[in-house]
Amino acid sequence: MTTFSRHRVSGKAGKLRVLVHPSRNGVSRLKSHDGVERRPAIGHLGVLDMQFFDRLLLENRAWAAGMKMADPGIFERLHEGQAPAALWIGCCDSRVPAEQICNAKPGELFIHRNIANLVHEDDANVSSVLEFAINALKVDHIIVCGHRGCGGIQAAVSGGDALQALPYVDQHLGQVKRLVAERGEELERFSQLSEKVDHVVELNVIAQIERLSTMSLVTDSWQTRQAPSLHGWVYDLASGHLEEVYRREPDWAEGASTEPTWQRAAAG
Numbered sequence: 001m002t003t004f005s006r007h008r009v010s011g012k013a014g015k016l017r018v019l020v021h022p023s024r025n026g027v028s029r030l031k032s033h034d035g036v037e038r039r040p041a042i043g044h045l046g047v048l049d050m051q052f053f054d055r056l057l058l059e060n061r062a063w064a065a066g067m068k069m070a071d072p073g074i075f076e077r078l079h080e081g082q083a084p085a086a087l088w089i090g091c092c093d094s095r096v097p098a099e100q101i102c103n104a105k106p107g108e109l110f111i112h113r114n115i116a117n118l119v120h121e122d123d124a125n126v127s128s129v130l131e132f133a134i135n136a137l138k139v140d141h142i143i144v145c146g147h148r149g150c151g152g153i154q155a156a157v158s159g160g161d162a163l164q165a166l167p168y169v170d171q172h173l174g175q176v177k178r179l180v181a182e183r184g185e186e187l188e189r190f191s192q193l194s195e196k197v198d199h200v201v202e203l204n205v206i207a208q209i210e211r212l213s214t215m216s217l218v219t220d221s222w223q224t225r226q227a228p229s230l231h232g233w234v235y236d237l238a239s240g241h242l243e244e245v246y247r248r249e250p251d252w253a254e255g256a257s258t259e260p261t262w263q264r265a266a267a268g
């Protein structure tokens, strides 16, 4: 069965009529008025001479049509409300899209992202996200996900003038710079900058889990409903794989064991 939906997209490139055919694997194909069918390549901005933002709007229609074809009731259900199982705190990096790398569906992850996936007690943004996720959505899990080769972490490790022109980023990364200073001796055994960065990426994820485990938003929830579990993950850009580096369960405060991955991560 071939089902095309008709969409009109206009922009600087002029009005463009295309037929969108969501394929079974979710990759759309675009058919222009000249009848030539083209499959857009990821990251290729020149598809049909479209402006980048036009392409995004068009892909949205293809995505929505594909989702509906695979699951006709999906948008009606999502319109009713959300009940995600987990809060994801990840880096803003464009190469680490939370849902895609986990094959998660809309509605499964409540997401907060900032540079270097940090939790600040005095950051109203992350605090409000935590409050809503824990007390309103009652998520069972919080995932803090860092990634190897993180530019934010690298800037903090490099020090010097790296952040001079970016004062807000510099301020945001203060806790990472302190972590680097505290673990300076430990980092000296790595000869390559990339190795230091990837080690601090792991230490930083662990530090965020530790910070979360002391916040009253989390500990109050542990007392009342024994949730959420705290998961520290690292994503490897080179392989596309996620790895757990640390985990803390709600009963940790009552003497539960520390995960062995902590020792592995700390030992580098």
Ligand SMILES: [Zn+2]
Binding pocket: 091, 092, 093, 115, 116, 147, 149, 150, 151, 152, 153
């Ligand atoms: Zn990053």
